[in-house]
Amino acid sequence: MSQVVVHELSVRIGKKELVSSISLEIAAGTWCTIIGPNGAGKTTLVEAVAGLRAPSHGSVTIGRKSVSSMSERERARTVSLVPQHPVVPEGMTVYDYVALGRTAYHGLFRPPSAHDRSVIDGVLERLSLGEFRDRDGATLSGGERQRMVLARAFAQSTMVIVLDEPITGLDMRHQMELLELLKTEVADCGLTVVATLHDLTLAGQFADRLVLLDHGNVAIDGPASDVVRSDELVASYGMHLRVVDVDGSDVVVPVRK
Amino acid sequence: MTTNPPTRRRVAIITACTVAGLVVAAVGGLAIGPTIGTWHVVGAALAHLGLGHSTLTPLQWTIVWQLRAPRMVLGLLAGAMLAVAGATYQGVFRNPLADPYLLGVAAGAGLGATFAIVNVGQSLTTPTWTPLLAFVGAMGAVTVTWLIGGRRLRSSTATLILAGVAVSSLLTSAQTFLQQQSTGSIARVYIWLLGSLASASWSSVWLVLPYVAVCVAICVVAGRALDVMSVGEDESRSLGVPVRRVRFVVIAASSLGTAAIVSAVGLIGFVGIIVPHIVRLLVGTSYRRILPISVLFGAGFLVLADTIARTVLAPSELPLGVVTALVGAPVFVVILSLRRPVAV
Numbered sequence: 001m002s003q004v005v006v007h008e009l010s011v012r013i014g015k016k017e018l019v020s021s022i023s024l025e026i027a028a029g030t031w032c033t034i035i036g037p038n039g040a041g042k043t044t045l046v047e048a049v050a051g052l053r054a055p056s057h058g059s060v061t062i063g064r065k066s067v068s069s070m071s072e073r074e075r076a077r078t079v080s081l082v083p084q085h086p087v088v089p090e091g092m093t094v095y096d097y098v099a100l101g102r103t104a105y106h107g108l109f110r111p112p113s114a115h116d117r118s119v120i121d122g123v124l125e126r127l128s129l130g131e132f133r134d135r136d137g138a139t140l141s142g143g144e145r146q147r148m149v150l151a152r153a154f155a156q157s158t159m160v161i162v163l164d165e166p167i168t169g170l171d172m173r174h175q176m177e178l179l180e181l182l183k184t185e186v187a188d189c190g191l192t193v194v195a196t197l198h199d200l201t202l203a204g205q206f207a208d209r210l211v212l213l214d215h216g217n218v219a220i221d222g223p224a225s226d227v228v229r230s231d232e233l234v235a236s237y238g239m240h241l242r243v244v245d246v247d248g249s250d251v252v253v254p255v256r257k
Numbered sequence: 258m259t260t261n262p263p264t265r266r267r268v269a270i271i272t273a274c275t276v277a278g279l280v281v282a283a284v285g286g287l288a289i290g291p292t293i294g295t296w297h298v299v300g301a302a303l304a305h306l307g308l309g310h311s312t313l314t315p316l317q318w319t320i321v322w323q324l325r326a327p328r329m330v331l332g333l334l335a336g337a338m339l340a341v342a343g344a345t346y347q348g349v350f351r352n353p354l355a356d357p358y359l360l361g362v363a364a365g366a367g368l369g370a371t372f373a374i375v376n377v378g379q380s381l382t383t384p385t386w387t388p389l390l391a392f393v394g395a396m397g398a399v400t401v402t403w404l405i406g407g408r409r410l411r412s413s414t415a416t417l418i419l420a421g422v423a424v425s426s427l428l429t430s431a432q433t434f435l436q437q438q439s440t441g442s443i444a445r446v447y448i449w450l451l452g453s454l455a456s457a458s459w460s461s462v463w464l465v466l467p468y469v470a471v472c473v474a475i476c477v478v479a480g481r482a483l484d485v486m487s488v489g490e491d492e493s494r495s496l497g498v499p500v501r502r503v504r505f506v507v508i509a510a511s512s513l514g515t516a517a518i519v520s521a522v523g524l525i526g527f528v529g530i531i532v533p534h535i536v537r538l539l540v541g542t543s544y545r546r547i548l549p550i551s552v553l554f555g556a557g558f559l560v561l562a563d564t565i566a567r568t569v570l571a572p573s574e575l576p577l578g579v580v581t582a583l584v585g586a587p588v589f590v591v592i593l594s595l596r597r598p599v600a601v
Contacts, residue, residue: 047491050495051494051495052491052495072494072497072498072499072500073497073499075495075497076496076497077497080495081491081492081495083491083492083495086488086492087487087488087489089487089488089542090542091262091541091542092262092487092543093262096262096484100484100485101496103481103485103497104496104497108481108482108485108498108503109478109481111481134262136262156496
């Protein structure tokens with residue numbers, strides 16, 4: 001059964017249509033990565049899936065309910081977001097930051113319940129953030145900070161998570177660690193992932209499916225091994241790409257003309 | 258630059274010290290003054306509790322109860338409201354320079370009060386028009402600002418701030434024009450603009466109390482929402498916060514409470530911007546702590562400033578707005594030099 005259904009979605013900001021009549025169905029417990037050059041509409045698409053951009057046409061449905069018709073609270077219990085540039089307020093502890101993920105459950109007028117606190121503790125443990133719980137989140141390294149942002153999204157206990165370039169600014173080791181953590185959640189908890197990534201190699205290695213966007217339209221959609229070898233990918237990026245098999249994994253390498 | 262988040266023990270100690278300071282300021286506000294000795298008033302209060310006997314004459318008792326007490330209580334209300342409104346504005350706009358006058362309250366109230374003052378004795382007959390027109394002007398200005406900059410679904414806080422700047426500039430120009438047309442009233446307008454608790458009475462206390470009680474309560478309750486909103490609009494929406502609704506409610510509460518206070522005491526500067534910063538430096542960046550402690554700190558601070566304003570040059574008074582800056586700025590500088598600053 002499809003967890004996320006994007007039906008003829010268009011998103012217009014001002015006079016410019018950033019996403020044009022896109023239709024996608026993403027099955028529960030799978031990982032779908034949106035790829036494409038800058039300005040292709042990736043962020044707009046995932047923000048629409050997260051309910052942050054209203055469709056000018058079409059709809060996004062999660063679990064048979066339209067995202068646009070959900071209240072903020074209901075939406076936060078349905079889909080969580082890891083933004084491209086998360087704001088980490090100075091002076092806020094890691095625990096308090098992760099606890100923000102439970103806001104939709106305890107509301108704005110009550111403190112986290114015992115259940116909320118146990119969820120937060122569990123997430124901190126799972127993401128190896130326990131030792132940092134009383135640290136100012138703004139003082140963490142890039143990798144630790146991104147894990148903290150992921151922890152906040154996990155604390156929302158949603159079945160769908162949207163990530164917009166979650167590994168931006170991380171070194172290779174931390175990129176792999178973060179994506180492995182996410183892959184484990186997909187396997188263990190049946191999480192549905194909708195992500196954008198610029199790194200085509202990592203996109204191909206972790207996603208079950210790649211969707212290539214170009215100028216707000218789907219250029220090609222399919223298994224990672226097919227998409228990274230497609231002519232559409234080369235045309236979309238406007239450059240030579242080679243795909244090399246390294247120990248059974250596809251590595252996408254840009255080649256100078 | 259960052260600081261370690263404060264421990265619960267530290268917050269508890271600071272809260273206790275703030276409460277103690279507030280009590281001392283309130284007692285000082287009642288007891289200190291040029292006409293009656295401090296210990297006479299303290300003795301009368303103790304006698305009221307059955308300890309010893311009062312040496313106050315009926316006239317002195319009237320001075321304490323009918324002049325100093327309402328002045329002190331109005332000072333508590335004004336300080337609490339301005340400080341919590343400033344903290345709320347700083348939280349909702351995520352802007353350290355925000356103060357309760359950001360959206361035009363001061364300019365609107367100034368225009369309304371000036372209109373009343375220059376027309377008293379002409380088309381308007383009594384000085385009671387001044388607070389009424391100041392209140393109407395303040396709320397009118399904020400309403401226009403909201404209609405220009407905050408009404409649309411995708412309006413950002415920056416749009417609202419810019420609308421506030423535009424409305425404030427327009428109304429300040431109109432107020433200056435009115436003032437210039439009636440040079441005989443300049444002194445009275447100027448005194449009003451600097452703020453004063455000198456005209457405080459129990460009736461003015463009862464008039465503003467409901468506004469301040471409700472608005473302070475709404476602002477304090479909004480602390481958890483402002484903490485979530487500190488991660489920005491899109492993120493807080495994704496976390497389940499109805500950002501637009503929360504923003505409207507807290508701005509409305511802050512503005513309404515500030516308008517009520519300004520209509521009663523004029524424009525008192527500095528409290529609404531510096532008190533929240535002092536509190537933030539002491540207890541960290543969480544609005545769940547900043548807001549209630551700002552209420553206590555602002556209340557005590559303004560009563561202290563007023564006590565200084567009416568005693569150092571007695572029998573004449575210093576403008577309250579001048580004293581709040583003269584007392585507050587050194588306190589702020591000392592705290593700033595002792596601790597590294599934290600972000601809003």
